[in-house]
Amino acid sequence: MEQIGALTPAGLEPILKRFFVPLLRRKHVLRMDIFTGEGAHALFRIGTTLCCLSHAHLGESVRENCENAAVFWEGVKRFAHSKHFHFDLFLEHQAYGVQKRYMITRPIFPRPDFVARMMSDNETWAEANQDNLPIHADTKTLGLVEGPIPIELAKDSSGRLSLAKWLPPVLQSTKLDLIYSSNHHGRSVEMFYRCCASAKHTITMMEVLDTGEDTVIGMYATHRWRNYPEGYGDGGCFLFRLRPNPECFRYKTKEMHIHSFDDAEDVTISLNDAGQLMISGDNFISMGVGEDGSSGLRLNDDLTRGSTSNSIGFESKELVGKGIQVFEVGLVEVYRFVREVDNKPVDGDIDPWRGKFD
Structure with missing residues (x-):
């Protein structure tokens, strides 16, 4: 050693x-x-x-x-x-x-x-x-739960394989279950919250229009989406581009390289930023805090228009494409995770820690 x-x-x-x-x-x-x-x-x-x-x-x-x-x-x-x-x-x-x-x-x-x-x-x-001892097998493609609402953005198996590689190990052997579709449920933040009310871990995908190629981006949330402008979530959240050129933008703690406590007090980023990665209100949902005060990824109240900027910690400078910061949004879909073994939602499990350290 x-x-x-x-x-x-x-x-x-x-x-x-x-x-x-x-x-x-x-x-x-x-x-x-x-x-x-x-x-x-x-x-x-x-x-x-x-x-x-x-x-x-x-x-x-x-x-x-x-x-x-x-x-x-x-x-x-x-x-x-x-x-x-x-x-x-x-x-x-x-x-x-x-x-x-x-x-x-x-x-x-x-x-x-x-x-x-x-x-x-x-x-x-x-x-x-x-x-x-358990042997870690190669990551396999996330499955799909076929329901009455047509699945569009997650149909491509190569995209689901990329997601499986980015997700925490506990979610890699799961299936995606569609819980919100803008084509079926309508376009509003209120309906978005309502459909996501029972799911803590979700994948949100959105179609970006007028880029000249098939473009799908999204975000992985570690907490239930809700109206809470003060901020929530944690460092497990990430932004991603599914196509073209799949890429995951994880949260990174840059200040970790500071070697003295006195220096740590001089950083301009709040020590609680990792707990404020999801910010949402009456007329928007967003993830990540942009360097210019905007968001890493943000959708407006009717989910038809989005914006992105280089986000502190995520380094998502070219999430959509080079030079693209504001864009029109087509289809929006949200998926929860279902276990392959018993087809039950992951978030339906008993939380043994609930209220333990509140």
């Missing part, structure tokens, strides 16, 4: 991005520059302690309904964003704290030699059971 540079700051950065960025608040990620000084020891210590502390808050309802890894990590994220989690106290008393018992003081977190011995003891079991 040391010889190939895996324990250097550059080598450890992917762990910071993939583990801590999705789970912690942005301001806490900015303070994680500690990893550059202590390397793997700090990442392992803080990550393990965070998981243990989250697990300590589990109740019976959570244990009964937490059926897969995705649900567990969602709970860890909710805990880390809740009023119950205090980053400074977490570092001082849990990750780097000590406990006294019978006049003996010892660290709360196990010493490195104890952790190394525990890992070594489990190597035999891991080697014997490696054939039982």
Whole structure:
């Protein structure tokens, strides 16, 4: 590990991005520059302690309904964003704290030699059971639920394959179920909200007119669309162009590269931007905040006209095409996700974390 540079700051950065960025608040990620000084020891210590502390808050309802890894990590994220989690106290008393018992003081977190011995003891079991570990198969095309309303924008299987690659793993083995079509339900933001009322995770696709070629763009939402101009959503949202030239524009935390807490206070972007990616009101829906104060992607009240600009975090400068910022919109469709196994909506599952950290 040391010889190939895996324990250097550059080598450890992917762990910071993939583990801590999705789970912690942005301001806490900015303070994680500690990893550059202590390397793997700090990442392992803080990550393990965070998981243990989250697990300590589990109740019976959570244990009964937490059926897969995705649900567990969602709970860890909710805990880390809740009023119950205090980053400074977490570092001082849990990750780097000590406990006294019978006049003996010892660290709360196990010493490195104890952790190394525990890992070594489990190597035999891991080697014997490696054939039982799940193998990640190649991503397959999202399926379709055929209903009374004709499906248009998601008919192309290559486009659905692109979507499957962009979606979180928990949604990659699902089918798309059409819940809103401007051709069938009419064009209004009010009807859009009504049709999306029971779906938390959705894919919105729209046809862009007068570009000279077949153009379809859209957005993936992690929260239910509703009238809430103050902003909602999280960093899991993304914008995309389905055709031509499929491309996904994910939210990226640029400020993560700031290495001092004092510098973090000087950034101009609000620390809560990742929680304000979806903004919608009486006469518009939008995703992303544009550099000029506009939106990454925005639709007007009757869903006939759209606009786009380079969005902070998404870097969606050419979402529609080079130089195109305002455009006419044709067909608009919204899809929810349905499991292949039992044909039930993903968002119909019991949420074991509901109200736990509110």
